[in-house]
Amino acid sequence: MSDFWRRFRRNRGAVVGLVILALVIALAALAPVIYPGSPWDMATAPFVPPGEEGMLLGSDSLGRDVAAGIAHGARISLMVGAVSTVAALLIGVTLGAIAGYLGGVADDAVMRFTEFFQTIPSFVFAILLVAIFTPTIGSVVFAIAVVSWPPVARVVRAEFLSLRSREFVQAAEVLGKSRVAIVVTDILPNALSPIVVLSSLMVASAILLESALSFLGLGDPNLMTWGFLIGAGRSVIRLAWWMSVFPGLAIFLTVLALNLVGEGLSDALNPRLARRRAGGAL
């Protein structure tokens, strides 16, 4: 563990990322304390520029506090990022494990299925899913998970392919362990480090994806999100630049922090691993 921490610390960017991430998490956790009450409530006059009338980051067209919106939005962004990543991991790890461990026809079928999901324009598909299942926090998480599992399946399959013929797996087979037990207790723990690195990058892409969906008006209508704030500021950008600038900076900093932490994790968990970075184009 101390070894892990030492290698992680050597990557200065990763440490900066970790600090930013900690601040964002603190902001999300403390949002109801710093900004009690609903972020949807009017706090002052409309279009107050940043720094005036006690509005740190200004107010929007309905006199709502932009800073309060960002603080409360942090909760939703982080939550959607985390939950949809867990869901995508469940799908990806299961399919990847089946393909990599069983091989043969199962492998072929799973990989064709994965390729299909990698071919279709994933953002358009996510829009379609959320629109058809009506925008709620659940459908947003579902749509993000459905379009982001393929890289996990590929990575897990590759790991399983190389691990399944190793001696300790053969030993477990000879001992008569069940397949499920071998996969869960023998192979999976050894395939964990690339999954961990990939997850931090997936949380980052999920946050970008969520912000893009809510920017298009596909967020949960009852929840304040960063993408919604930018979408609301778009039409009045000539009048109130702060409405779109600050929420965007919040997204940028959070996603950047997660990418940096991902790099640090990659260095720390597997020094020889080529630096992988999954970026979202959104």
Place this chain on the structure above:
Amino acid sequence: MELSRLPGFLLRRGVKAVIVILAIVVCNFLLIHAAPGDPASVIAGQSGAADERFLAQLREQFGLDRPFHVQLWIYLKGVLTLDLGFSHRQQQPVWGLISERLPATLLLTGAAFAFAVVAGVTLGTLAARRVGSWSDSIITVIALTFYATPLFWVGLMLVLFFSVWLEWLPSFGMGTVGVELHGIDAVLDVGKHLLLPAATLGLFYLAVYARLTRATMLEVADQDFVKTARAKGVPEGQVVRRHVLRNALLPVITFAGIQAGQLIGGSILVETVFAWPGIGRLAFDALLARDYAVLLGVFFCTSVMVVGFNLLTDLLYAVVDPRVEVEG
């Protein structure tokens, strides 16, 4: 590969593409049925256009009283004859709406792609030739920045900077409203409107291609045939262009194929920000109106575009690189 093996290779890839397209149609069909409520009301849109008589007509048209597989067959036949349904919001066939908007989207994505490849490969080449120099660190910073920035926000910031503050470039549309322009003036006008959206969409890929070019160029530069070229006295510029860069471009082609879907998804956001009259903007309007027929049509058409583009990069790759494996 040898040219004689090309037709077989293309045939296999073609069959694969057809299967993917069929799967997309089935996927669309299942989505209509998975939606809450009656497929007829989904197709008609949640509210407004749907009175009882009209719904009954839709149910009959799609054969909703018939067995599931018959319904699928009817739907499949429709899509394959380019009958993507009817937008009751806009009172037009969906395919008509999409084909009308397609050129604008192709112009935007094409320009963004060209910008990203040219600028990205140039930056990557510069960075690879001087590892550790300013251009090297700049592409790392650009890449990190654009990996983490939401595309639509980049667009808004460019609007804020170049349209609102500097007043250099128009912030929306594809042409100046209310003026008749001809010939070169009209082209320049569209070009001026294209600049910001294409830059927004291209910047992310610029970063990707720059990094990719840099990495592969460094890899190729160490190989024997490059050393041989240097040893026999080929000028440095020619070594870089003919021997290193040409080989380093292959991964860029592959990557372009992989990212075609993302480019199209990104164009929805960019077209929304800049009111660019393409299919992305069409999708956004359909989204606001809950016009599912148009949304499904856009998903189908963009998927076909991606599959077509992948086929094109496969072909390009096979022609450029004689070592490409013909299996698969």
